[in-house]
Amino acid sequence: MANKIRLATTSLAGCFGCHTSFLDIDERLLKLAEVVEFDRSPLTDIEHCNPCDIGLIEGGVCNSENIHTLREFRKHCKILVAVGACAINGGLPGYRNTIPLEECLGESYLDGIGVENPQIPSDPELPLLLNKVYPIHEVVKIDYSLPGCPPSADVFWKFLTDLIDGREPSLPYELVHYD
């Protein structure tokens, strides 16, 4: 096939569970590979997102590097998709929004059980944590959302095959869940 659809994926403040669920499409991956080429993704060695048709984003935004990556995807992907609860509303990591960042860092690096040589990491190589975890739609425009923690393999399959076949994606009721 001459012009394959280019698909990029990334995990921001995610747990890779959404990627794992995507891979649960199992043997349908072979069918997908006939029409889709992967660009930047944890599944490839491509470091930066090139112009793509579809970008799948797992995870919310919790640090400065997440913002950079998300903006790169928005710039290069025609269609950007919030995949999973974390990307859609911050998900479970968003629970830290109820606690001031300084307290979170203190508990992890200064006062926590078993902490030795207490200090908050400050190497400039490390991305700075944001004051809160944000859903990705608060940083860039999002075109579609796939609910679930994670969305099931069938959700990925239905959504992607709709798009690839030129249909407006729609999920049947039984595939829509938020847990």
Ligand code: SF4
């Ligand atoms: S939505 Fe659930 S499975 Fe997906 S990254 Fe977040 S915690 Fe993991």
